[in-house]
Amino acid sequence: MQVADSNSLDLQTEPDIVKARxxxxxxxxxxxxxxxxxxxxxxxxxxxxxxxxxxxxxxVMTVDELRDGTRRGVRVKFEDQGPGIADMNLAMTDGWxxxxxxxLGLTGSKRLxxxxxxxxSPGQGTRVVITRWK
Amino acid sequence: xIERIPILRIGKFLLITIQVDMHDQLAMTLQDDLTVAIxxxxxxxxxxxxxxxxxVDSFIGRMISNISAVSSLLSxxxxxxxxQPAVAITLVELGLELPGVHxxxxxxxxxxxxxxxxxxxxxDASRRQ
Numbered sequence: 487m488q489v490a491d492s493n494s495l496d497l498q499t500e501p502d503i504v505k506a507r508x509x510x511x512x513x514x515x516x517x518x519x520x521x522x523x524x525x526x527x528x529x530x531x532x533x534x535x536x537x538x539x540x541x542x543x544x545x546v547m548t549v550d551e552l553r554d555g556t557r558r559g560v561r562v563k564f565e566d567q568g569p570g571i572a573d574m575n576l577a578m579t580d581g582w583x584x585x586x587x588x589x590l591g592l593t594g595s596k597r598l599x600x601x602x603x604x605x606x607s608p609g610q611g612t613r614v615v616i617t618r619w620k
Numbered sequence: 621x622i623e624r625i626p627i628l629r630i631g632k633f634l635l636i637t638i639q640v641d642m643h644d645q646l647a648m649t650l651q652d653d654l655t656v657a658i659x660x661x662x663x664x665x666x667x668x669x670x671x672x673x674x675x676v677d678s679f680i681g682r683m684i685s686n687i688s689a690v691s692s693l694l695s696x697x698x699x700x701x702x703x704q705p706a707v708a709i710t711l712v713e714l715g716l717e718l719p720g721v722h723x724x725x726x727x728x729x730x731x732x733x734x735x736x737x738x739x740x741x742x743x744d745a746s747r748r749q
Contacts (some may be wrong), residue, residue, distance in 0.1 A: 500644045507641065507675055525675060525706040529714060532677040536644075580715060590678040594714035 490558075491516070491551040497535050497564070498544040506535035506547050510562055513549050517558040517620050527560055527618040530595035534564045534614050537591050542566025542612055552617070559600075559619035564612075571606040578604075625650045627657045633734055634661065634696070637669040647683040654687060658694045665734035666691050669727055671702025681716040688721045697737050698722065701730035 495509055496502065510531040514524040531547070538545040545566030552559040571577045578596070583589035592614075596602040599616035606612035623646055628635040634657055636650070654666065668687065670676065676684070688698040699722045711717065724730035 504641050504643045511674075522706045522709050525704075525710045526713065528675050529677050529710045532675055532679075533714075536677070536679060590715050594678060594716070597713050597715070598710065 487552055487554040489550045490553050492548065494546055494548040496544075497538045497547050497566075500539060503532060503535045503539060507532050509547070509549055510560065513551055513560045514618075517551060517560055519560070519618075519620055523618060523620065526598040527562070527616075530598035530616055530618070531562050533591040533595040534562070534616065537612075537614075538564045538566045538568075542568030544568075545611075552619075557619055559617055561615065561617040564614045566613075567611040570608045570610050570612055571604075572608045574604070574606065623649075624653065627653060629657075629661055629663065632663060632738060633665040633667060633731070634658065634663045635667045635669070637672075639672050641675070642673070642680060642683075644679055647680055651683060651687055651690070655690055655694065658691060658696050663696050664738055666696050666698040667727060667730050667734060668698055668700045669702050669730075670700060670707075671704065671726075673707065674704060676703075676707050676711055678714060678716055681711060681714075681718060685718055685721055688718075697734060699724050699730040699733050701725070701727050 493509060495506055497506060507528050511524060511528050514527050535547060543566060545564060548563040550561040552561050576582050577592055580593045581589040595616060600619050601617040603615045625636060625638055625646065657663065668684065684700055691698045701724045703723060722733065724733050
């Protein structure tokens with residue numbers, strides 16, 4: 487599997503979430519995703535970008551265009567140095583929220599992706615990687 | 621600069637067309653502006669056109685739910701129109717089915733829905749305006 491193209495974006499403020507959506511959309515279009523697949527990966531990225539800004543205290547998003555044989559895909563990584571997630575099982579429960587939201591961010595973005603990885607521990611920040619294949 | 625989404629009055633109804641990729645603050649501002657507009661105009665219905673939105677995530681989805689719920693408490697019914705099929709598919713997979721939110725395929729059908737819901741004695745008043 488190779489990375490054909492890559493770009494990253496600082497996520498600090500709410501308008502950065504909009505920029506994150508636009509960047510992921512651009513990569514999904516380059517990979518020839520259908521409109522539905524574009525919408526799914528962009529929506530997943532929007533949820534995770536919001537988590538980075540609101541719960542992670544800001545961070546960085548990296549988007550990669552993947553090639554695996556003839557298969558093409560988009561991988562999006564979100565990294566922050568925020569407070570981290572103390573109870574991962576709880577965080578991955580539909581409807582559970584640390585405040586304000588609907589509690590669909592993590593679980594929803596997992597459903598919208600083909601691959602989903604999350605690493606976090608209290609005080610160590612959070613790293614989420616999603617991949618969607620064409 | 622304070623960005624705002626315009627709210628247009630058409631008779632007894634308010635029309636909102638979202639034409640920008642909304643960031644969170646803009647969504648919150650719209651919610652506040654709409655409640656003020658309903659109170660000021662006594663509007664009985666709100667047509668929320670989201671046909672240009674190519675992404676509705678859980679935050680924007682919640683804003684749409686809230687607008688609908690708050691309007692309803694202020695005695696105005698909201699109809700969300702023009703949702704893109706890809707957005708609908710994604711919302712369901714996300715787990716956000718917007719219960720209680722009335723929808724119509726397009727603005728014309730949405731307006732017809734609002735007119736039907738209008739109490740009889742207000743229909744004439746609406747036509748006069």
